[in-house]
Amino acid sequence: MISSIVFIILFIAGSALFTLNVRKVRRNILLGKDMNRKDRFSERFKTMVLVALGQKKMFERPIPAILHLFLYVAFVITQIELIEIIYDGALSHHRAFRPMLGSFYTFLVSFIEILSVLAFIGTVAFLSRRNLLKVPRLVKSELNGWPKLDANLILIAEIVLICFIFMMNGADEVLYSRGLSHAQNLGDGSLGLAISSHLGPILFGGFDEHTLHIIERLGWWGHIMMVFGFLNYLPYSKHFHILLAFPNVFFSNLNKKGQFTNLESVTNEVKAMMDPSFTPPAIDPNVSLRFGAKDVTDLSWKQLLDSYTCTECGRCTSSCPANITGKLLSPRKIMMDTRDRLMEVGKNMDANKGQFKDDGKSLLGDYITPEELWACTSCNACVQECPVNIDPLSIIMDMRRFVVMEQSAAPTELNGMFTNIENNGAPWQFAQADRLNWKNE
């Protein structure tokens, strides 16, 4: 009875806190500019099924893809067991679904156990890739400090969670075989769990009833506490991708990667310049008239969603020609900076009754430097690589636009190129009248 009350309080508190955090993230994302990504539903849905659910782009690199698949499938399938845990917890039952589901229950929990073992292998492999093998993309400088700790914390939590599952199931197997489990005794002598029916006796066979019950409860409570803890850690962590990957892929850019947006505000100005009879549409006083992006609020909600979805895997950076050749640019850092600044803006709003108070900082300058922006070759390798369809290039381009059109701070050579195009319709100093000279040369 008491345990039920404790559980229900924890459940409500955990869920409420999570909801609150998610609403904050949602508010932050919606600080971005409007953009229509609600068209082409079936194409979007198909992309989401293939890329997010089906992990299509992950398999470009098979080894991490398989390891990741272990964790991914284990995570998704374990949620089924969570239903029972919540049910049991709230009503003080023990393995309430077992008598109802019979052998299907044994199959399901066994399946989860096997996946947990695979996930354990995956997690250990991931920890070694980060900390022992030092895979280059996982030890780049932008990961120093919190990002590195964040990654390791999640992996360690994963291992602890798996240990709790086997404590719970293993001890219960031993208790059940002695007829002492709180689970309804069906007279079958074993819960029949694929791993725990073997592992349980090895690990816990020598313990007495009292100790076994403690281990079992420790596993059970540990498991559910980890779940609540994890849920509320997510919004502060790169690990939010487990939820955001789906909407992020759904709303991803379906046009050709080479097609950059045409700024509508510029179109209106250019039309007005070229055609005196053109009347530009009325200007919405609430919309910033800035060309390009200086801060996160100049970006679109999709670009901000991208930043929250990024799990800092670094596939983008490892394929970036600028980064490969030692330039300062790292597409992953662009995404991390965007999220860091967005969270800073969000905190600022929280501290000032929901209104942003100018802090004299901006994404451009305080987080991302022009040197990074100008190293980009716009080759789309980062966009191609991202397993969850994040588009770092669009942010780079929007910031270049600000640097060029608002600050007039393009590199000198580029200003020369602009002048040439303006004066003679080519990026070099050749006269337009000479354009066909090659014919007779």
Add this chain to the structure above:
Amino acid sequence: MSDVLVVPTMADYMAKGESPEILFWVGCAGSFDDRAKKITKAIVKILNHANVKFAVLGTEESCTGDPAKRAGNEFLFQMQAMTTISVLNGYDVKRIVTGCPHCFNTLKNEYPSLGGSYEVVHHTQLLQELLNTGRIKIEGGSFKGKKITFHDPCYLGRANDVYEAPRSVMVNLDAELLEMKRSKANGLCCGAGGAQMFKEAEKGTKEVNIERTEEALELNPDVIAVGCPFCNTMMTDGVKNFNKEQSVKVLDVAELIAQAKDL
């Protein structure tokens, strides 16, 4: 061997009251860069040989605005785009072939929302079409048995998902086609995109074109094939950097076809 290039302009066609099948968009590099002009001529030779009714804009052509756009100057881009669109629409252009993936991408993807909708193909796509429809034929030729590796231009490949057209054209050369480790969707940029062509690279440990050329040279190719005048410059410079210009040629797919046919 046809020595005389037949290069009619849109104005010529209009004066005759006719219109060509296709507009050949030469591009700034193709018009002015000495190396790229050779590619332009190779394309024209093939078009002449295949009796394609084409025209160029000649002195009416101007920059598509692509380098300005990639460099962040959206104003200049849209001014160029709208001027160009009024010229193209004035000639009622329906179909365009470009000698450059950057012009190709801009005309194809970024002009429609500004009022310029055309069917745009890259020259390797047109070559593929001419081969498929039997308007040009290649048998054997000077590249038979040679090792050729194709460097995917970013704005043809990743940007527009065109990977097969250049390869299916080169299959006709009876050459040994080799793939670099990073190819097609995973291809590495030559380093010229995003307006890098027009500025010095940022500080780093290596030039991008050197990284890419190294990768190509690992295959010991006779030819590094390209489909972009800027990639051509970058790869040519890369090959020179390794003092391999005598043994490794950097050639556009159009040049390969023109040379194989001894045009």
